[in-house]
Amino acid sequence: MIEILTPAEVRRARVSGALVADILQAMRSRATVGTNLLEIDAWTKEMIEAAGAESCYVDYAPSFGRGPFGHYICTGVNDAVLHGLPHDYALADGDLLTLDLAVSKDGIAADAAISFIVGQPKSADDVAMIEVTERALTAAIAVCRPLAKTGDLSHAIGTVLEGAGYRVNTEFGGHGIGSTMHQDPHIPNSGRPGRGYRLRPGLLLAIEPWVMLDTDELVVDDDGWTLRSATGARTAHSEHTVAITAGGAEILTLPSTP
Known part of the structure; x- marks a missing residue:
């Protein structure tokens, strides 16, 4: 469905x-050395419920998971890049943490992800991976406009990721979003320009470049x-939900305060 x-x-x-x-x-500000992933999940639940919103994850049970997910946020540590199930783990200095969150309010969902270092970075590779996913996300958003095609977004992402020397998995990537969290069209993180679904105003897309260091x-x-x-290599993931408008793309998942 689109x-x-x-x-x-x-x-x-x-x-x-x-x-x-x-x-x-x-959650980024609260995720310090010693913070437990289950604390992050509980804090997320509190904020969702206080806003009168609904989690897109807690009852999520797709064919590829062992559902329902049962938690409110995805917490991926170090080599965990997608669908990180919160568990009893205290964050350590230098951990690379990915938080992925989808919430629905008044019947419309939004989805975003951030990766960051807890405490002090231990490797330049970690910093570089985070930075390259953010650059790839920016590149994809820059080509989001009416009449562009999903392949243009995939090509923009892949050009950045592959140009930096990373191998790209295209099984999981960006997607349409709206009254439900996951919709068509699928947006692989590499692809050929000029192909795929043609963008039009009113379309919402969750664009999400992610990489693993050596695989x-x-x-x-x-x-x-x-x-x-x-x-077992480290990983990073960045994601925004954008709305296609007559003039291009509006990023919907920017914080209300910097």
């Missing part, structure tokens, strides 16, 4: 997007959810 939102629905999407961004920023292969944890690099 939804085209009305102007009123896009206005509601702005509220959902700002909430997602503000929660992620709050493009994933393995699944025994929890049935957490996806890790097959080599």
Whole structure:
């Protein structure tokens, strides 16, 4: 399903997007050495419920997971890049943490992810991976406009990631979003320009470049959810939800305060 939102629905999407961004920023500030992943999950639940919103994750049970997910935020540490299931783990100095959050308010969902170092960085590779996913996200958003195609976004992302020497997994990537969290079109993190679905005003997209340091292969944890690099290498992930407008793309998941 591909939804085209009305102007009123896009206005509601702005509220959902700002909430997602503000929660992620709050969790980033609270995620210090010694913070437990289950604390982050509990704090996220509190903020979602206080805003009168709903989690897109807690009851999420797709075919590829061992559902339902049962938690409110994805917490990926070091080699865990996608669908990180919160568990009893205290963050250590130098951990590379990815937080991925999707929330629905007033019937419209928004989705975003951030990666950052807890405490002091231990490796220049970690910093570089985070930076390259952010650059790839910026590159994709720059080509989001009516009449562009999803392949143009994929090509922009892949050009940045592959140009920096990373191998790209195209199984999981960006996606449409609206009244539900995951919709068509799929946006792989590498692809050919001029192909795919043609963008139009009212379309919401969650764009999410992610990389692993030395592989493009994933393995699944025994929890049935957490996806890790097959080599145990570190990983990074950046994501925004954007609305396609007549003039280009509006980023919906920017925090209300810097």
